[in-house]
Amino acid sequence: MNNIRKQVITARNLSKHFGQVQPVREVNFTVQTGEFITLLGPSGSGKSTLLGLIAGLEQPSEGSIHLQGREITGLNENELALFRRKHVGFVFQAFHLIPTLNSLENVAFPLYPVRMQEKERTERAMALLEKVGLKDRAAHLPARLSGGERQRVAIARALINEPSILFCDEPTGNLDSTSGGEILDLLLQLNQHRKLTIFMVTHDKEIAQLSHRSLYMHDGEVTAS
Amino acid sequence: MINKKFLVSELTGHRRRTVVNIGLVALVVAILLCITMLAGALKLAFQAPLHDIGANIIVQMSGDVPEQMAGPVLPCSVAPITEQQSTDIAAIPGIRNISRAVLFWDFSDEMFQIVVGLQPGDLAGPALLRDAVTRGRMLTGQDRSQALAETVWAAEAGLQPGDQVTIGGRPFTLVGLVDASRISKIGTANLYIPLAEAQAIISSAPGVAKIHTFTPKDSNLLFIQADRDKVEDVAAEIKQLLGDKASVSTPNSFKELLGSLVSLSERFSGIISTLVFLLALLLISRNAAAAIRERTREIGIMKAVGWTGADIRSQLFAENFLTIMLGTALGLLLGAMMAWGLSFITIAIPIPWDMAPTPHFLPGGGQQLTREVHLQMKPGLQLLLSACFVPLVLGLATVWGASRAITRLQTSEVLRYE
Numbered sequence A: 001m002n003n004i005r006k007q008v009i010t011a012r013n014l015s016k017h018f019g020q021v022q023p024v025r026e027v028n029f030t031v032q033t034g035e036f037i038t039l040l041g042p043s044g045s046g047k048s049t050l051l052g053l054i055a056g057l058e059q060p061s062e063g064s065i066h067l068q069g070r071e072i073t074g075l076n077e078n079e080l081a082l083f084r085r086k087h088v089g090f091v092f093q094a095f096h097l098i099p100t101l102n103s104l105e106n107v108a109f110p111l112y113p114v115r116m117q118e119k120e121r122t123e124r125a126m127a128l129l130e131k132v133g134l135k136d137r138a139a140h141l142p143a144r145l146s147g148g149e150r151q152r153v154a155i156a157r158a159l160i161n162e163p164s165i166l167f168c169d170e171p172t173g174n175l176d177s178t179s180g181g182e183i184l185d186l187l188l189q190l191n192q193h194r195k196l197t198i199f200m201v202t203h204d205k206e207i208a209q210l211s212h213r214s215l216y217m218h219d220g221e222v223t224a225s
Numbered sequence B: 001m002i003n004k005k006f007l008v009s010e011l012t013g014h015r016r017r018t019v020v021n022i023g024l025v026a027l028v029v030a031i032l033l034c035i036t037m038l039a040g041a042l043k044l045a046f047q048a049p050l051h052d053i054g055a056n057i058i059v060q061m062s063g064d065v066p067e068q069m070a071g072p073v074l075p076c077s078v079a080p081i082t083e084q085q086s087t088d089i090a091a092i093p094g095i096r097n098i099s100r101a102v103l104f105w106d107f108s109d110e111m112f113q114i115v116v117g118l119q120p121g122d123l124a125g126p127a128l129l130r131d132a133v134t135r136g137r138m139l140t141g142q143d144r145s146q147a148l149a150e151t152v153w154a155a156e157a158g159l160q161p162g163d164q165v166t167i168g169g170r171p172f173t174l175v176g177l178v179d180a181s182r183i184s185k186i187g188t189a190n191l192y193i194p195l196a197e198a199q200a201i202i203s204s205a206p207g208v209a210k211i212h213t214f215t216p217k218d219s220n221l222l223f224i225q226a227d228r229d230k231v232e233d234v235a236a237e238i239k240q241l242l243g244d245k246a247s248v249s250t251p252n253s254f255k256e257l258l259g260s261l262v263s264l265s266e267r268f269s270g271i272i273s274t275l276v277f278l279l280a281l282l283l284i285s286r287n288a289a290a291a292i293r294e295r296t297r298e299i300g301i302m303k304a305v306g307w308t309g310a311d312i313r314s315q316l317f318a319e320n321f322l323t324i325m326l327g328t329a330l331g332l333l334l335g336a337m338m339a340w341g342l343s344f345i346t347i348a349i350p351i352p353w354d355m356a357p358t359p360h361f362l363p364g365g366g367q368q369l370t371r372e373v374h375l376q377m378k379p380g381l382q383l384l385l386s387a388c389f390v391p392l393v394l395g396l397a398t399v400w401g402a403s404r405a406i407t408r409l410q411t412s413e414v415l416r417y418e
């Protein structure tokens, strides 16, 4: 029982088909609470597809996934959405901020459908913006932010629901090395101080070395280091 | 739960998209409104000549031309309608009331006059002259040898109330002047006398007896008020009752008279509004779908951060609802302005000679009489409701459909989007 609770992600015999293509083949691995895991592999090896599966964005063709001790494989779209809202944070390579909302509103965005006081929502978003060092950019639209700043807003947004796992798909992929470094520092800090579990897809071997453990993906199959 | 802040920033943030959407809805609503109002206005316009005289059906019989223009004669368009015939007609279901009149020409040595016999208490026909008295008084049920004269004609003849006139060889006293043009151009005359007097004159007139049989109870003009939705049916029945010689006029007859253009445009207004409607359907749904397709990325983000399908749909729904409401409001305003502009247009509806017979040999006798009608662009409640309802239902239905399709989209797309 204790063991299961410590395992925040358990993937068993995971496969995904798209017709003839099978980007994920019989993948098995576990992630413990508080771990910082990197997933490496060449382009097209199936990393994003795997991430989508274990984060509950997409259903696997075969196999099962437990997230936070809960089997998510059988959940319907609605239950998955609510599960993500409660437990999961996302950071994407392309930032994916809403262009018509300012930084503060973007951070609060995941809570928009949640019935709560506007004041509380804003306070929480503001506290996170402060944490990522963008308090003075609260009123800026994404178009007026640098790439690094956008990604920091995206990280603040990913944290607003106090998730237990943060999924990142090449979060530094669109950034220069300086801002990439800053983002990485921020994520490491969150992992160390908040014991936030991070599952990160990356091409960057240096980042992999900073993580607790790396998984390698090749042709849809995962091998541990 | 719909987030107002997000709603507003989506609408103001994509200003061009919002303006185009609102404008499109407005245009469709305005055009739809205008076409429907125009069709209604034309319909009213055709009713005007008959409506003026309080009827929606006028019945006449055509007969032979008088052999000689001497004494009282019946013009060829108003041959006798027997008492039996008018009783039969009155029994047709759908007829609310029927007013009888007698119109005749009266030739004497150096005078010619058009005379109408009326019943002062009638609800339709020349009895409505009671509202057009310019001097003196209207005829009453007790009057026998009293008469009214048409104002302009009386002025030309130098007549005024109190003067004596001779009609069909009998003496009458003028008791009032009436401005017939205020009422109608149908069945207008120079002099108006009680119906019974006119019947007596015609039934004993030798010029009439030569070609017609006219008893003192007969008449030659019927003004009928029928239930609005039964007018054409009643008219058809009357025609059947009276045979080939009957001339039964309804608002439709005026429409046909006005020529192919109007009746064509009226007939096609249904097609036009169907076309506009289809166009609206196409544009609105295309636009709604495009707006949503444009937002695939946003929807992916919403899903990734834990918005449920229902959350996303209600947000998109609210956004489109607001857009369409604004568009509809603007469209109503625009439509009202267009209708206002159109209401300055008048159309001239010709009154057939048969309905106001004047001898051709008189000056102006063969002239075409017309009734000028302003287009009455009246927005009915039903019309307003449908003008609001149509784009709303259309737009929202397409949004609903499109957003359903979109919310089913693979959430993981968001990982791939660059």
Ligand SMILES: Nc1ncnc2c1ncn2[C@@H]1O[C@H](COP(=O)(O)OP(=O)(O)OP(=O)(O)O)[C@@H](O)[C@H]1O
Pocket: A018, A021, A022, A023, A041, A042, A043, A044, A045, A046, A047, A048, A049, A050, B416
């Ligand atoms: N929805 C889909 N339909 C068909 N094929 C797909 C789909 N999604 C992914 N694939 C295929 O699966 C394979 C793996 O794609 P994936 O995006 O997971 O690779 P990746 O490792 O993330 O690559 P990169 O490092 O370039 O991001 C690719 O060949 C891709 O074309």
Ligand SMILES: [Mg+2]
Pocket: A047, A048, A049, A169
């Ligand atoms: Mg990828």
